[in-house]
Amino acid sequence: MGTYSLVNGKVINPGYCEVYLSQHCNLACRTCQHLSPIYNIGFFDVGKIVNDLNIVKKYYRPQGLKILGGEPLLYPRICDALKAIRETQFADKIRICTNGVLLHKMPMEFWELFDELEVSVYPGHEPDIEYLKKMAPVLEKRKVMVAVVYYTHFREGYSEIGTKDETLVRKIYDSCHIVHTWKSHAIVNGRFYKCPESYFISTGLDERFSNVSPDGIKISDSLEFGNELLGFLETKEPLETCNACLGTSGKNVAHEQQRNKHLWKEWQKKPTEELIDYEQMERSGEEIKYNKPEALLGNSEIHYLTKYKLFNSFTS
Ligand code: SF4
Numbered sequence: 001m002g003t004y005s006l007v008n009g010k011v012i013n014p015g016y017c018e019v020y021l022s023q024h025c026n027l028a029c030r031t032c033q034h035l036s037p038i039y040n041i042g043f044f045d046v047g048k049i050v051n052d053l054n055i056v057k058k059y060y061r062p063q064g065l066k067i068l069g070g071e072p073l074l075y076p077r078i079c080d081a082l083k084a085i086r087e088t089q090f091a092d093k094i095r096i097c098t099n100g101v102l103l104h105k106m107p108m109e110f111w112e113l114f115d116e117l118e119v120s121v122y123p124g125h126e127p128d129i130e131y132l133k134k135m136a137p138v139l140e141k142r143k144v145m146v147a148v149v150y151y152t153h154f155r156e157g158y159s160e161i162g163t164k165d166e167t168l169v170r171k172i173y174d175s176c177h178i179v180h181t182w183k184s185h186a187i188v189n190g191r192f193y194k195c196p197e198s199y200f201i202s203t204g205l206d207e208r209f210s211n212v213s214p215d216g217i218k219i220s221d222s223l224e225f226g227n228e229l230l231g232f233l234e235t236k237e238p239l240e241t242c243n244a245c246l247g248t249s250g251k252n253v254a255h256e257q258q259r260n261k262h263l264w265k266e267w268q269k270k271p272t273e274e275l276i277d278y279e280q281m282e283r284s285g286e287e288i289k290y291n292k293p294e295a296l297l298g299n300s301e302i303h304y305l306t307k308y309k310l311f312n313s314f315t316s
Contacts, residue, residue: 003183004233010061011230015183016095017062018196019049021081022070027099027125028264030256033157033197033245035204036070038261043074044188046081052187052219053088059226060192062185064093064116073102082113100127100148111135116145116310122255123152136305145308153299156250156275158201160265162243163272172276173238175284176247177294185233191216194233198241205244214240246272249281252299 005012022043025036053065067085073096075081086094095116103119104127117139119127129148139146163169178184179195186193191213193199198215217232219225239245258264268275287294302310 004230006230007061009226010059011226011233013060013062013183013185013233015062015185016064016066017060017091017185017187018066018068019053019085019187020044020069021046021067021072021075021078024074025069025071025099026074026101027071027122028257028259029122029154030253030258030264030267031154031157031250034068034070034200035158037258037264038204039070043076046084048189049187050084050088052190053085053090055219055221055225056187056192057088057090058221059229062091064095065091066095066097066118066184067114068097071099071102072096073098073106079107079109079113082110086113095145099125100132101125104128104131111138112142114144115142116308117147118310119146119148121148121150122257124257132305140306140308143308144306145310146305147310148303148305150301150303151255151299153252153254155248155252155277155280156246156268158197158205158245158250158268159270159272159275160205160244160268161271164243165273168272168276169238169242171281171285172245172247172249172272173242175249175281175288176242176245177284177288178248180288181294187219188216190219192219192229192232194239195241197245197247198239201245202241244272246275248284248294249276249278251275251277252280 023036023039024041025032028037093115095118096114097118097120100119100121121127132146132148136146178197184195186196186199188199193213193216199213202213202215217228284294286292
C-alpha cells in the first residue's frame, strides 16, 4: 500500500497544501527556504490560484490549505483574496502563516476569514502580542487555533553550488520531513509540487534551472491528472531540486536578517557537503523510516493563544 489513499477518486493528503500571495517579505531571514529576500516586490495572481484550486479539488483533498508568501499580509486586498480562496472549498481548514508584524493593521473582516493562525516570531521583529491576546477571545469563539512560534535558530535551507553526489542527494531526500512527514504540497502557477522547496529553490536558482522548476506537474482538468498526481506523489525518487536543497538536514545557524540580496545569497555559496548536519540527517532518516515523531522543533517555542492545538507540524 502506498503513502496516499484514494477516496471517491480523490488523492487524500493527511498534510497541508500551500498557496502563496506574495513572493517578497517585509523581513529577510537568514535561511528562508522560499528565498523571499532575493525577490523584488511581486504578488501571485489570485485568479490563477482560484482556478488551480477549483481544478485540483476534483482530484485531491488535503487536511488543510496554508496561505503564505513571502509575507502574505503584504497582499494589498488580503480580505478579497481570502474570500475568493475560501469560496473554492478546497479544504476544510485555512491556515494563515505569517511573521505577524502586520497583524495589528488588519481590518476586522480579516479575522473572520481563516481557521488557523501560525505566527512565526523572529528576534527583533516581534508582532504586537498584546493586540493578538486581545483578539484571542474572538478567535476562540470561532474555534480558531492560534500558535505563536518563537524561533532563535534555523537550519540551512539550500546550497547555491549543490552536489553531484547521488548517494548524498538520496539521503537528503529520504531524511526530508517536509516531503515524507509533513507532506507539504504546493500549488503555484498551474503546477502541483511535492514540496514548496521544489518550486522556490529551483526558480530562485535561475542559472541552474532556467527559471523553470523541473519538479512540478502541470495541472489539467482530466481523469489522467488524478492518476498522474497519485503516481507523482508515490514515487520514491529524489526530485531534481534535492541536488541543491538540504531538506530538513541543514546545519543549525542562529537567526539573522540580511536585506542585501547578494550578501544573502553569499551565505549559500558553499557545496551541499559543507552545509549538511550529518547527525541530523541520520536521525531524521531513522525517524522517517521507523515512523517516529520528528524532533525538529528544538530551537523553537510554541505558545497557543486559544485552546485549539495544531493538527500537524510546521513547515521547516
Ligand atoms: S526539494 Fe527535496 S530535500 Fe528539498 S524539501 Fe523537497 S523533497 Fe525535501
